[in-house]
Amino acid sequence: MNIIRTVRSVAFSSIPNRTLSTTRSLSTPSAQYTAFEVNDKTGIATLTLNRPPVNSLNLELLTEMRNCLKDAETNKCKGLIITSSSNSVFTAGLDLLEMYQPQDERVKSFWTALQSMWMELYGSKIPTAAAINGHAPAGGCLIATACEYRVMLPNFTIGLNETLIGIVAPKWFVSAFLNVVPRRVAEQAITQGKLFTTAEAHNVGLVDDVVNTKEEAIAKCEQFIGSFKNVNPYARALTKQQFRIKELQELEQQREKDLQIFLGLIMQPSVQKAMGIYLEGLKKKSKKQ
Ligand SMILES: CC/C=C\C/C=C\C/C=C\CCC/C=C/C(=O)SCCNC(=O)CCNC(=O)[C@H](O)C(C)(C)COP(=O)(O)OP(=O)(O)OC[C@H]1O[C@@H](n2cnc3c(N)ncnc32)[C@H](O)[C@@H]1OP(=O)(O)O
Numbered sequence: 001m002n003i004i005r006t007v008r009s010v011a012f013s014s015i016p017n018r019t020l021s022t023t024r025s026l027s028t029p030s031a032q033y034t035a036f037e038v039n040d041k042t043g044i045a046t047l048t049l050n051r052p053p054v055n056s057l058n059l060e061l062l063t064e065m066r067n068c069l070k071d072a073e074t075n076k077c078k079g080l081i082i083t084s085s086s087n088s089v090f091t092a093g094l095d096l097l098e099m100y101q102p103q104d105e106r107v108k109s110f111w112t113a114l115q116s117m118w119m120e121l122y123g124s125k126i127p128t129a130a131a132i133n134g135h136a137p138a139g140g141c142l143i144a145t146a147c148e149y150r151v152m153l154p155n156f157t158i159g160l161n162e163t164l165i166g167i168v169a170p171k172w173f174v175s176a177f178l179n180v181v182p183r184r185v186a187e188q189a190i191t192q193g194k195l196f197t198t199a200e201a202h203n204v205g206l207v208d209d210v211v212n213t214k215e216e217a218i219a220k221c222e223q224f225i226g227s228f229k230n231v232n233p234y235a236r237a238l239t240k241q242q243f244r245i246k247e248l249q250e251l252e253q254q255r256e257k258d259l260q261i262f263l264g265l266i267m268q269p270s271v272q273k274a275m276g277i278y279l280e281g282l283k284k285k286s287k288k289q
Contacts (some may be wrong), residue, residue, distance in 0.1 A: 004181050006180040009182075012250055016128040018053055022039070032060060033051040033060060033061040034047060034049060034050060034061070034065060034068055035085070038067040042222065042225075043080070043094040044075040044077060044078050044222055045068075045072040045079070045083060046080075046081045047068045047069070047081070048083055048084065048193075048199075049061070049065075049084045049085065049090070050084075053086075054089045054092035054140060055085075055090070055091035055140075056095035056097075057091060057093065057094050057139050058095040059098065059109055060092075060237075062110070062117045063113050063119050066117040066120050069117070070120060072124075073120075076126075078126065078127070078228075079129065079222075080129070081131055081222070081225070082125065082128070082129070082143060082147065083131040083133055084134055086157070088132065089140075090133060090135060090140075091136060092135065092137060092140065093136075093138030093139030093141075094166075096279050097279075098110045099266050099275060100275045101272065102165065102201075102277060103113075108263070111262050112255070112262075114139075115251060117173065118146060119142065119248055121146040122137070122146040122244055122247065123241070125237035125238075125240070126233075127228055128146070129146055129147050129148065129151070129221035129224050130143065130144040130151070130221075131214065131220070132150075132152040132153065132207065133153055133214045133217055134156055134195070135156045137159060137160075137161050137195055138157070138159075138161055138162055138173075138237040141160055141177070141206075142160075142176065144158065144234050145179065145180055146176055148240070149208055149224040150180075150207040150208050150209075150219065151209040151211055151220040152198045152207040152217070153210070153212065153213070153214065154212065156197075157195040157235070158196055158198070158201050159194050159195040159206075161171060161193040161195050162193060163190070163191060164193030164278075165275060165278045166270070166271055166275065166278070167265065169190055169260070169279045172251050174245065175247045181204055181205055182207055208224075208277070214280070220275065239250055246284040
């Protein structure tokens with residue numbers, strides 16, 4: 001069996017120490033917002049998002065995620081699980097502060113990093129699974145739908161709510177959503193900006209399973225990844241690619257255009273205004289709690 005040695009991690013207090021003695025995690029100074037561990041026994045990698053309070057996806061987190069995804073694949077991990085160190089938020093999606101009154105160069109790097117991370121995850125050769133242990137709006141849902149399997153804890157929400165913020169879910173956000181949800185359900189939900197409760201998400205197939213604890217969620221993901229143990233990894237990867245190549249090629253060929261559309265949209269004064277109001281609302285709500 002492959003024993004994986006190259007791992008990235010950060011030591012942070014919000015994640016309880018794993019009792020699993022076979023889990024290897026090394027500290028690297030560059031990992032600020034993620035922990036990346038590989039179980040030497042199963043060969044399964046776990047990428048834990050850790051950017052309190054809500055794991056909003058900024059340039060640095062997206063870059064770290066991509067590096068972890070690459071490491072998992074380069075080291076031929078048996079599979080990859082994505083989860084969160086928070087008890088209530090998987091990820092709150094894209095960091096709105098990256099898009100609100102942005103700096104020119106940074107916002108370009110930010111969107112490019114999102115494209116790269118998504119292509120790495122969506123096109124990953126190894127089995128991927130999301131243990132959704134909290135809310136997963138917008139970009140959170142994007143990460144979940146890029147994985148091959150999703151398990152969620154009860155009483156949280158997931159969906160593409162962009163229209164409610166006055167922005168548009170890009171085509172590649174929508175196409176990944178369409179892989180798991182029937183077209184009519186998807187069109188209605190995304191135009192409404194609907195956030196599904198866990199139970200609703202399970203009902204429409206947006207998540208595959210619902211369990212009560214994070215440990216159970218991780219175990220379910222491991223089970224999913226384990227289901228490929230008798231399958232040739234090369235044959236599996238090429239077969240997966242057949243299902244996903246179209247979206248990947250489309251984005252790869254249109255990266256610059258996609259970036260320009262993104263910039264053109266978010267820089268519109270009406271969009272900036274809507275985002276400002278939305279952020280203000282979030283801050284007011286947060287202060288009340
Ligand atoms: C024709 C056009 C074609 C193509 C289109 C091309 C381009 C389109 C252009 C743009 C596309 C952009 C796509 C965008 C995707 C996104 O992901 S946008 C982000 C969407 N996310 C949300 O709406 C979630 C917002 N957050 C929440 O609902 C809640 O925070 C929560 C349910 C996730 C968690 O709730 P709580 O635990 O109660 O936490 P608080 O709400 O109190 O938040 C704490 C703290 O965090 C700040 N915050 C929350 N979310 C974000 C965020 N996404 N970004 C930045 N900051 C966030 C919140 O303001 C609080 O801050 P403080 O008050 O503590 O400072």
